[in-house]
Amino acid sequence: METGNDIASMQMMNGNEAVARGAFEAGVKVAAGYPGTPSTEVMEYTHQRYSDIYCEWATNEKVAVEVAIGASFAGYRSLALMKTVGLHVAADALGGAAGSQINGGLVLVVSDDVGRLAGDDYNDCRHYGNMFNIPVLEPSDSQDAKDLMVKAFEISEEYSTPVILKTTSVTCKTTSPVKIDENYTYEAKCRDKYPVSFSKVIMTTMMMKAKGSEHPKLTKCFNDFPAHMKRLAEDSNDAGFNKLELNGKKIGVITAGTPYYYAKEVLPEASFLKLGLVMPLPERKIRELAEHVDELYVIEDGHDVIEKNIKDLGISVIGKELWPKFPVMTRFTPDIIEEKLVPDAPKRTPQEGVPFRLPVSCAGCSHLFVSNVLKKHKIKAAADVTCGLIGCFPHMESYSLQKCMGSSISLAHGYNLAKENKENFVAMIGDGGFWATGINGLMNLIYNNGQSTVIIVDNNCLAMTGGQNVASSEFGFNYKPENKLEIAKVCEAVGVKDITTVDPYDIGSLEEAIVNAVNAKTNSVVIVQKPCVTKFKLPKDTPSYIDQEQCVQCRKCINVGCLAIESKKAKDGSVKIVINEDICTGCRLCSTVCHKEAIKN
Template sequence: MKRLMSGNEAIARGAYEAGVTVAAAYPGTPSTEILENIIEYKDCIYSEWAPNEKVAAEVAIGASIGGARSLAAMKHVGVNVAADPIFTYAYLGVNGGFVLVSADDPSMHSSQNEQDNRYYAKFAKMAMVEPSDSQECKDFLKEAYRVSEKYDTPILFRVTTRICHSKSIVELGEREDVEVKPYVKNIPKYVAAPANAKLAHARVEKRLLELEEYSNQSPLNRIEYNNKKIGIISSGIAYQYAKEVFGEDASYLKLGFTYPLPMKLIKEFSENVEELYVIEELEPYIEEQIKAAGIKCIGKEVIPKLYELNPEIIAKAILGKTYESKTLDVEVVPRPPVLCPGCPHRGFFYTMSKKKNRVITGDIGCYTLGANQPLEAMDTCICMGAGFSAGMGISKAFEVSGKKDKVFGVVGDSTFFHSGITGAIDIVYNKGNMVPVVLDNRITGMTGHQENPGTGRTLMGEPTTEIDVVEVLKAIGYKTVKVVDPCDLKAMENTVKEAEEATEPYAIVTKRPCVLIKGLPAPKNKCIVDRDKCKKCRMCLKVGCPAVFFKDGKSYIEQSMCVGCEVCMQVCKFDAIGRVGE
């Protein structure tokens, strides 16, 4: 049976067919849909949203030690969070096969950097597999588990946004009957004390030599001889782009098993072509190793290091060829991303934007959009959890310099569970003069409404213990934890002022559900402008709601977008905004 599948769907299917028993992840684009599709196979695969990527990796590692084939999935920056256990597990080796899916994001479509995680495989000394389409996502994953168990190694399964989200035909197979291996207590293997780790490192180096021999014979690496004037070495989506540009006018060494690289195969291929090119996205990972082996090739001299590749970029870089294009005489209005109409975060950021002596350290989530105009109510955004921790550092710098500006650290509810709790503890423990704020919209919003420890349901749809953000903050030492509806601007302003004046640990939890959560009650009457009362002051535009704009010189609210949150109504000083029907 064949099916049109995205790469993420195919990875989920590959996990099913490979006999995977346990899967864990933290949602992050472009990897999120892997676990969302694995729950289709919940009769034979246990799956969970972990609080963060480190926990997800450790759950999957534990399952592997326990004898199950396991999978952990995350976006590229999530691997930074999971790196600690991953590096050590590469030393220890597996029991049941273990695969870590790293979904990289060239061009940073939804990420704060475009790091190339292929270097993680080399750095951690673990084997790496790279598919180039959906069929390979499924098939290569199955091979990855065989390699993992045969060579006693974790596998880094590296994909990118285009692989994750593009769709192609996949031929489905049956699930392998893979029994969970017996667990045998083995302290020298699984206890990473220094004495054991020294011996493990020696085993790892021996394993890498064996893996390179496998790489030279692996079915995941193949030579395609056509015209030998040009030879191209490539992997992942870059291989597809190269094929589209050159077709049969070039020969290819298509790499799917990319650490260790098959140096014998590469040398053989290089000797059979006249000019050798390495085409890869982002860093010169393959190119560097080929040149270090003394093999002449052309790579980043012509292929850009920044952003995604495409056939046009490759054709221009190597062939000097440009494609014909037509320019349409159409003025496109810039549409930067904004908080949704009725977003509960808008009231908080509007309140924070009104005074300029507040520093707001932000975090990763849809609320990062609070940094955009017209709100401009966020000063920093670094990584998950830094909304609290970086704010702590800024507040300490202010203490030293005598600067009086108050620091507010902002994280979402899912981010609080991910890595905000430790930052919140740091603030209390080290007497930080700052206010942590948890924007609780009752869901993991930015990645598409996944459950988290505060929603009361698991990935598999089961009811579970709902972790209370307020009670956690109280338990770690906050004397006052103020819960406020962020769309009540008066209450929000009073809470912020109270927090600024507090002399004991004070935290804020804004609590209002995301308007897009399924099953919520229908919104109240929508807001509407009485255009006779409108004084054209434009105060309503300062809240940054896309439903509110000027039309024919006066304020106007688009009814198809309005959800009746009343933020604009509270801002208007002339009572020009009211409710429909009132």
Template sequence: MMRELLSGNEAIARGAWEAGVRLASGYPGTPSTEIMETAAGYKADLYCEWAPNEKVALETAVGAALAGVRSMVTMKHVGLNVAADPLMTLSYIGVKGGLVLCVADDPGMHSSQTEQDTRHYARLAKIPILEPANADEARRFMIRAFELSEQFGCPVILRSTTSVSHSRSLVEVGERRPTPTADFVRNPSQYVPIPIWGRVLRQAVETRLAEQAAAASADRELNVIDRRGEALGILSSGLTALHCRELFPEASLLKLGWAWPFPDELIREFAAGVKRLIVIEEADPFLEEHVKSLGIACDGKNLVPRTGELTPVRLLAVKAALEGTDLQPPAPVAAAADLPGRPPILCAGCPHRGIFYALTKFDVIVTGDIGCYSLGVFPPLNRTDVILCMGGGFSMAQGFDKAGEKRPVVGIVGDSTFFHSGVTGLLNIVYNRGKATLIVVDNSTTAMTGHQDHPGTGRTLMGEATPAASIEKIAAACGVKRITVVNPYELDRVTEVLKTELAAPEVSLIISRAPCLLKIRRKIGPLYSIDQAKCRNCKACLKLGCPALESAGGNKPAISPQSCTGCGMCRQLCRFGAIQPES
């Protein structure tokens, strides 16, 4: 076999291609996004699409799997919440062609709102879950996941984490396997889970679980015992297990790649060969609680942190606690001590800044959403009060309004989020006669995850032109009568529209439309500079929070020519004419 240097996400896509996958669908979300982007590169053999949300992605893949071909779905951990509805029923009806859900968890919340542990969903849905520890395992485990899916006739979850998805290692690569053609065979008693048939399917799930547990205990490719000393045994999985192997060289290690159903006989066998057992796992005590339920004594979350990523430094603290010694942490990198802080902030010239700045002029409640625009919560804008989940920006606004909140309520979502789950919230507000002011900040891309297309961009993941869905027409079809499109760089106009719509006695929709500058990769106007002689140092321009504006101590503001994008918003705020375009 040849070897290539791949990230975990690239290796997952490669494994899917080698396994003979015919269809892949997903919704972008860090740390999973690059799986689909890589898979789209195999377009001669593999059809790929961005779905409006994770539920639709899974349902699409189910159609392909029932037709008899292998399919893949990708999402981040919180995306599985959206896809949970079809997943639970799919566990009953099963699949014909293999179906694998690639779910990327985010211990440490590097780019997520929770540390949700996907292993619980595998237990809830009663389906297998595999956990690769590096890119090479990611490729191999993907191929094995499809084999298990077809062997047991059910979906399989492949659980990655941020570190596995984004780290790179050498990967042995192979050739693509032969793929069957779609040929659906009708079988209503299997695929239509009405109660009379569903009760039978439910019993079959339990039989399947018992078979899978036995198979997991016998599997020494996915579940590996590395016998060393008898004094200490470590039960772990994923990248954490590799860290444990390095930091506890004297200990025996059971590394679980097939984490659920639990391989009870294998766990008992391993525990019997060591004097002390510790379960080292990220997130929840998923394995630990089960080990204790088997009557096996073990350490776990009494020594291992329950939150955050288990980096080698944190595992050194676990080792010190286990040995009863004091930890001497590694000295910090000297060069990092003098680096300035980099608080999260909207990019220079970001069109979202105009909307949030205009909102500072009003005493309103702002229900925000998941995307770049969540950065509107930070100073000096301070214009987001609550964030829940994708689409919640609209739905929560209705709740505030109907609860009798005295202040006007503004709900904000992005364009990709609007198509993901904002439409239903909008429809709910209209249907139930709400009067919130709703804003779609439309920058014509799924920006925060790396500029992926969506139903409103007019282009598919495969690079094909397609009809672009209209936010205005969808809103009108939902029954919204007050629809206004604004250019967010025109601050006076935005403020005027907000003033009018906040006073409206019915629901209104404002579409703030301007492209993401990181996507179009060009300046949108002339560079600006500040005439220091005219500047009164009132610092009004700094209220924009634009990173191109610089001011240290009592010095007058200045504009960085390297950062300025020519948006001109700062010029609109200067009452003294000090900010002018450069010739």
């Protein structure tokens, strides 16, 4: 057991809290990011607890990375936060920073959604490490997350490179003890080393075949990043964050992240190389382990990135041939490791036929109103990345096209171009998606003479990630009323011909606005304005109920897709459609679809 003093400095933190603490202890000055499950809370904790650090939710991930790069060039340690799908948006900015001279440490905290918990595509941010030749660190618990966060800034400055700290849905949402130095006092760290920093494109263009390339005017731009990475790879053999545990000689495991702990629990006798730095690899340590054991496995979540890189060193390891990756497996668990490496382990079979849960919209959500108007009038539409995308799932079927954040406006534009505006294919987008990149799609649509209708569902926040501020929100870390952007004014300024703003609860007006906009032979925007019911805890009206005498079980109300309406089986086996009065907000949307007037208040 710990002594009293140690307990006082041990705190329970989840991975997101630990990363925020690490940023504080590293002396970060500027933090910019874009919300994304599971790492959104890193910024929220940083802002709440460490007010010395400037925080902002940027309009998108590319902007966030650029802000961080600027602050880093100014000499101050800076971080950019996003999930891996967000790094795709910011990849161009990161590519610019990679290979260039770094003043203040520059760290990207990027989270992979292993297990597809938030339903994202199956991504692995470590590929960017390979592509851009930059280091990637991967913590396996909260203590590790805090320590590696500090280490990431040191590496960034020592080896003049941006660094990715990769977290996952498991590290972010796992709470474990972290040792805190209670006496730490914050100081923004500053290092003003290079007078210029250019992307490697400019740098190499200037150097290429240039006579007199030894001239100081050119050499001051030059950053020999491959040499830095080689030096880091060599140094990482002796670094504490790559931990070699030589135990039994039968099984050896090379691992990183939480899979280290799964494997450690299932295979207590095995030898381990736990990587804190997964890119570049410590070749000598890997060879040492390979020589020590009979069988060498790589156990890593996500893609086979470590595995491939080790195989490229000419070392043979067993990985995905034993544990095939997606879609066979979405992430490791201790059970998956045990099944393959502990032959006589007892098998456990889950109960069959337990129904799965598709995502559902909150009761009273404005998206439900929009989805139902589109469905009623058989208007074909594209959804965006927003709570409204729940309307794509088979229980709703309101949309026929959905891709990435901010895409729906351009998707509709492309569709209507190809169909020569004969189908009035509509774009639905949230306020978050609109500011993220949707606005680019709208400007493009206007100046290319597009005729599409765009429905912007403005709920005053990024609802899906828990209600963070966007440019048109009436709150936020740096909120000032005079700086709030107006969606309608921006639409007008970029040249939208027809703009209507409606309250979705006035369903007659909503229906009229959408139908009119679709039928107008011009481009148009319908702004559907209602704050997010969950974030802003909107007051509830009297809950509705279904009069079972009048209900004919046509299920029209259940197909509205509201969380409060359920199909319930009674003890006698009969099925009833009922409204859960604890969940119902009394918004009355369901009563508008009932032909029997069975839904009452």
